[in-house]
Amino acid sequence: xxxxxxxxxxxxxxxxxxxxxxxxxxxxxxxxxxxxxxxxxxxxxxxxxxxxxxxxxxxxxxxxxxxxxxxxxxxxxxxxxxxxxxxxxxxxxxxxxxxxxxxxxxxxxxxxxxxxxxxxxxxxxxxxxxxxxxxxxxxxxxxxxxxxxxxxxxxxxxxxxxxxxxxxxxxxxxxxxxxxxxxxxxxxxxxxxxxxxxxxxxxxxxxxxxxxxxxxxxxxxxxxxxxxxxxxxxxxxxxxxxxxxxxxxxxxxxxxxxxxxxxxxxxxxxxxxxxxxxxxxxxxxxxxxxxxxx
Amino acid sequence: xxxxxxxxxxxxxxxxxxxxxxxxxxxxxxxxxxxxxxxxxxxxxxxxxxxxxxxxxxxxxxxxxxxxxxxxxxxxxxxxxxxxxxxxxxxxxxxxxxxxxxxxxxxxxxxxxxxxxxxxxxxxxxxxxxxxxxxxxxxxxxxxxxxxxxxxxxxxxxxxxxxxxxxxxxxxxxxxxxxxxxxxxxxxxxxxxxxxxxxxxxxxxxxxxxxxxxxxxxxxxxxxxxxxxxxxxxxxxxxxxxxxxxxxxxxxxxxxxxxxxxxxxxxxxxxxxxxxxxxxxxxxxxxxxxxxxxxxxxxxxxxxxxxxxxxxxxxxxxxxxxxxxxxxxxxxxxxxxxxxxxxxxxxxxxxxxxxxxxxxxxxxxxxxxxxxxxxxxxxxxxxxxxxxxxxxxxxxxxxxxxxxxxxxx
Numbered sequence: 001x002x003x004x005x006x007x008x009x010x011x012x013x014x015x016x017x018x019x020x021x022x023x024x025x026x027x028x029x030x031x032x033x034x035x036x037x038x039x040x041x042x043x044x045x046x047x048x049x050x051x052x053x054x055x056x057x058x059x060x061x062x063x064x065x066x067x068x069x070x071x072x073x074x075x076x077x078x079x080x081x082x083x084x085x086x087x088x089x090x091x092x093x094x095x096x097x098x099x100x101x102x103x104x105x106x107x108x109x110x111x112x113x114x115x116x117x118x119x120x121x122x123x124x125x126x127x128x129x130x131x132x133x134x135x136x137x138x139x140x141x142x143x144x145x146x147x148x149x150x151x152x153x154x155x156x157x158x159x160x161x162x163x164x165x166x167x168x169x170x171x172x173x174x175x176x177x178x179x180x181x182x183x184x185x186x187x188x189x190x191x192x193x194x195x196x197x198x199x200x201x202x203x204x205x206x207x208x209x210x211x212x213x214x215x216x217x218x219x220x221x222x223x224x225x226x227x228x229x230x231x232x233x234x235x236x237x238x239x240x241x242x243x244x245x246x247x248x249x250x251x252x253x254x255x256x257x258x259x260x261x262x263x264x265x266x267x268x269x270x271x272x273x274x275x276x277x278x279x280x281x282x283x284x285x286x287x288x289x290x291x292x293x294x
Numbered sequence: 295x296x297x298x299x300x301x302x303x304x305x306x307x308x309x310x311x312x313x314x315x316x317x318x319x320x321x322x323x324x325x326x327x328x329x330x331x332x333x334x335x336x337x338x339x340x341x342x343x344x345x346x347x348x349x350x351x352x353x354x355x356x357x358x359x360x361x362x363x364x365x366x367x368x369x370x371x372x373x374x375x376x377x378x379x380x381x382x383x384x385x386x387x388x389x390x391x392x393x394x395x396x397x398x399x400x401x402x403x404x405x406x407x408x409x410x411x412x413x414x415x416x417x418x419x420x421x422x423x424x425x426x427x428x429x430x431x432x433x434x435x436x437x438x439x440x441x442x443x444x445x446x447x448x449x450x451x452x453x454x455x456x457x458x459x460x461x462x463x464x465x466x467x468x469x470x471x472x473x474x475x476x477x478x479x480x481x482x483x484x485x486x487x488x489x490x491x492x493x494x495x496x497x498x499x500x501x502x503x504x505x506x507x508x509x510x511x512x513x514x515x516x517x518x519x520x521x522x523x524x525x526x527x528x529x530x531x532x533x534x535x536x537x538x539x540x541x542x543x544x545x546x547x548x549x550x551x552x553x554x555x556x557x558x559x560x561x562x563x564x565x566x567x568x569x570x571x572x573x574x575x576x577x578x579x580x581x582x583x584x585x586x587x588x589x590x591x592x593x594x595x596x597x598x599x600x601x602x603x604x605x606x607x608x609x610x611x612x613x614x615x616x617x618x619x620x621x622x623x624x625x626x627x628x629x630x631x632x633x634x635x636x637x638x639x640x641x642x643x644x645x646x647x648x649x650x651x652x653x654x655x656x657x658x659x660x661x662x663x664x665x666x667x668x669x670x671x672x673x674x675x676x677x678x679x680x681x682x683x684x685x686x687x688x689x690x691x692x693x694x695x696x697x698x699x700x701x702x703x
Binding site: 006007011014109113114115116117118120124128133134135138207208209211212214217218248249252253255267270 | 517
């Protein structure tokens with residue numbers, strides 16, 4: 001029983017990390033139609049901000065609070081200066097974001113000296129259920145993810161601002177006719193997505209190691225989540241990322257089953273995640289959730 | 295209007311097309327020119343040219359920069375004391391950029407354009423494989439490789455100055471078993487070094503009455519280890535012999551600690567852990583961990599202590615330390631070995647002559663103590679130290695003198 005709680009906890013906690021990472025990407029991809037290849041670097045910047053706070057002797061939690069604002073502001077700046085010039089050409093926009101990502105990554109790399117750094121959890125330690133011990137910070141991430149996702153969903157579906165964003169996406173010309181500044185909305189939405197990425201990076205970096213390719217590591221899985229979930233909704237990619245996030249540790253746990261362990265090496269189970277996702281995309285090319293309300 | 299929307303909304307197909315365009319663009323890589331460090335004084339015969347091929351940029355830049363700074367220190371020491379046989383040394387650096395593909399071209403420049411007499415460098419095995427061909431085979435130049443590695447490199451005119459699996463494990467494993475560890479787990483990164491090192495380790499564990507209950511290989515940047523950690527706990531493993539490297543190391547170390555396994559008495563050893571480790575491993579995960587290397591800052595040897603002090607004086611506030619895991623000790627050892635070789639040939643820099651001299655040579659002082667090449671093997675016998683981490687420092691608990699490399703015999 002304890003063991004099952006542990007397995008579920010591990011699967012849910014990784015799933016939540018993926019959801020956190022993908023949410024920002026999903027908002028930008030679904031609401032603006034931009035596949036943001038710099039998303040991994042937004043995540044990296046969030047992590048880097050947190051590390052900077054730690055290195056300057058400030059509390060890590062303060063860094064985590066600051067990260068979404070700093071990365072959000074950076075995202076706003078990028079949208080105003082670069083991204084908005086490419087809305088008419090999605091592929092060019094994608095390449096532009098890739099270039100931005102590359103630049104950010106290679107600036108951060110020498111800043112951290114190409115090294116690996118640990119960032120400590122603001123709330124370290126373990127809690128125990130039966131014989132099994134659990135990381136408090138992973139627990140905190142699970143709770144925060146649920147809160148953040150719920151608020152994002154409510155914000156997009158229930159508030160006036162969310163309605164405007166959706167309206168501007170659905171029919172930009174009509175939205176402008178109604179007196180909504182789509183340019184402002186897009187800038188805000190992009191900044192919001194970037195802020196979410198920054199927050200994700202800040203929250204998860206204590207579980208990993210800070211290094212320049214941190215964001216890149218998750219980017220491919222994040223894009224796969226978006227494709228799995230379907231572009232055009234907020235829930236779709238979030239659901240997709242939860243699924244991918246569950247498969248990564250889930251397939252590893254499958255190796256506990258006799259016979260399966262013989263052919264399922266850790267490396268193959270990583271590959272299996274992608275294989276499964278591709279098969280699902282093939283079966284449901286419209287995504288898990290069809291383009292709907294958002 | 296409809297059209298407008300379509301342009302903004304990328305289809306899956308356009309996404310895929312864009313992705314392949316990116317992949318095609320992936321080959322874009324910077325080219326760097328060589329960096330030449332000329333000696334402050336001259337000799338009629340000109341300087342001896344040493345080429346350094348190491349990773350100044352890219353994923354393992356930290357190790358590469360340590361190597362480069364160490365090379366400058368060693369060469370400064372030699373030049374300040376009159377050079378080798380009266381000739382000063384000129385250093386030529388080529389960045390291998392942590393990318394074997396980039397490295398091949400850059401290293402070739404060392405040979406063809408700069409006509410260096412010897413090349414030092416390479417950290418990963420992939421890099422060594424990539425650059426040994428342009429240097430040793432086509433370039434017909436002597437090559438010294440500084441990093442601890444998996445062994446089995448027996449190319450003529452290639453000398454390895456870092457420790458081999460036998461040197462790192464032959465004393466460490468029996469020590470661990472004597473401490474009461476019987477059941478071993480070997481979680482590893484999936485590449486050559488862990489695979490070959492684990493072969494040695496498994497043999498030594500089994501010879502000494504231990505048992506390997508888990509040997510698993512992961513992608514280098516694996517982020518999730520809960521199942522493996524669960525197994526380590528449920529299989530009642532006593533000791534984890536760790537060869538996962540960063541970035542995969544961070545999440546593994548944390549998940550292992552979070553499982554409570556360490557609090558219940560489980561111990562870890564990792565034979566590349568050095569003075570850099572506290573920067574990327576949490577103190578609680580590092581506490582009590584064992585390592586076995588050719589040098590630690592805590593080695594009680596006057597020359598080694600002075601060397602570390604000189605390095606820190608030359609590179610004030612550096613982020614790149616003089617450590618064994620970063621190949622810095624092997625780099626220093628290599629340059630001083632070459633110096634002795636050229637003295638032995640009486641200043642003859644021809645590859646065959648120096649190589650013959652290097653085949654059997656002792657150096658009285660080095661990082662961690664004296665060392666000597668074992669004839670016919672291209673490897674060095676050196677002192678090895680088993681250390682345990684306490685509060686971030688490495689306390690030496692056992693040392694062995696002149697451990698043979700057991701390679702290429």
